[in-house]
Every structure is written in C-alpha cells, then in structure tokens.
Amino acid sequence: MTRETHYRPWLCHHCGVVLDTVGVVRGADAVPGPGDVAVCIGCGTPSRLDGAVWRPLRADEIAALSTANRRDILDHQMALAAARARGAIRDRSRDGGHA
Numbered sequence: 001m002t003r004e005t006h007y008r009p010w011l012c013h014h015c016g017v018v019l020d021t022v023g024v025v026r027g028a029d030a031v032p033g034p035g036d037v038a039v040c041i042g043c044g045t046p047s048r049l050d051g052a053v054w055r056p057l058r059a060d061e062i063a064a065l066s067t068a069n070r071r072d073i074l075d076h077q078m079a080l081a082a083a084r085a086r087g088a089i090r091d092r093s094r095d096g097g098h099a
Contacts, residue, residue: 017042044077
C-alpha cells in the first residue's frame, strides 16, 4: 500500500495539472520532506519540495539525482507517453483513421 501525503493544491509548472497529493515510492512509512522529489502524474515533470512549495527541478538538480531516481522519473515519463500513444491510436481507430 502506498502512503499518500496531501498538500495545498499546486499547478504543475509544465502542463498545468492541479496536484495535491504525493505518494511515496520507496519506504511506505516515509513522509516527503524538504528536498524530496515528486513527479507530475500528467506529464512526468519532476518537482522538488522547497519548504512548503513544490517547484520544478533544475537541470543540475536532475543530474545530481541518483541513477535509480533518474531511472524512476524516466520510467514514469515513458509510461505516460505510452498511455498517450495508446489513447491516440484508440481515438484514431474510432474515427476511421481520420485526423
């Protein structure tokens, strides 16, 4: 079971999805703290908890993450892209292949 922590709603800085919950991937008893990273469920953009505010990670911060953390982010982004592609293929099959 994933432990979820709720926050005051914020917008993803990339796609504009409203976010208000963070689930912990590792260590089910953990609660996100300053410096922890979350990934947008809409687009996969990583954000860091800075005080009480989630902000987008800078390129140097992403580079400084562990290989496992960068792989987790990339896996999430690839899963989102695959889901969007499946949806686009399904949508095209419904309209007879016309855009």
